[in-house]
Amino acid sequence: MNKSQCPSCGNQFNGKFCDACGEQKLDAEQRSLLVLVSHLVEELTSVDGKLFKTIKYFFIKPGFLCREFRRGARKPYLSPITLFFIFNLIYFFSAPLSDFNLSLKEQYLQPHAALIVPTIEAYLVDHQISEEELAEKYNKVSPTIAKSTVIISIPFLAFLVWLINIDRRYFAQDHFIFSLNIYSFILIWPTLLKLISNSLDWLLSVAIFSDHYFYWLQAGLLIYLWLSQKNFYETQWVITSLKTVLLIIAVFVSHFMYRFIQFWLTWSQIT
Secondary structure: OOOEEOOOOOOEEOOOEOOOOOOEOOOHHHHOHHHHHHHHHHHHOOOOOHHHHHHHHHHHOOOHHHHHHHHOOOOOOOOHHHHHHHHHHHHHHHOOOOOOOOOHHHHOOOOOHHHHHHHHHHHHHHHOOOHHHHHHHHHHHHHHHHHHOHHHHHHHHHHHHHHHOOOOOOOHHHHHHHHHHHHHHHHHHHHHHHHHHHHHHHHHOOOOOHHHHHHHHHHHHHHHHHHHHHHHHOOOHHHHHHHHHHHHHHHHHHHHHHHHHHHHHHHHHHO
């Protein structure tokens, strides 16, 4: 029987598991989304020192954790989906921006407005209430739904990422994990940047960084997307730059899809 080399510790072993570190041999079955969910349940009950190692590489080596997960080195780190839920939880309690949560008035300004306005207007007529009263009801429910359903964006982004990076070497799970990684950064970056900018402004006694918060926010996201694309899909820098532009568009499209679904989820709770 041919021995396999463990991607985590380098040990040669037979069977499905490494006898040195316990890493499981990666095959097609292990790439299914059901396996991904089962790993999430396991890790949520055993988050240990791997958390700090995972967070370190998440920030200093964008795309590295996705690449490690894809090649089968999964024991040393938290899985991307576990990290996503940790950052989503932080975002739930400390989001400095409301970009995921739109008021009813802001929903009127979205590309999908033509699809929701007739429903809103019909409701106002049928129930004989003012738009202000409806908006008050909507805006009370929307924040909680918005923060707890961000994961809805992931499948849309994963599909677009697949179109941008069509390659038979990559499975659907790979694109999904990459998309999870991107949205994990989108969730945690505003909070982290706010903490850094406020701390630096306090130390320097001048609001240099907080005054340019949105500039650093966009610059940080752009850099992270570029490095993630290059490191995970291993593309040349010119191709990486072109695909990063497409990736930015994909993020916006998935975000608008999320906002559309968020409206209907909120609407179902108040009507």
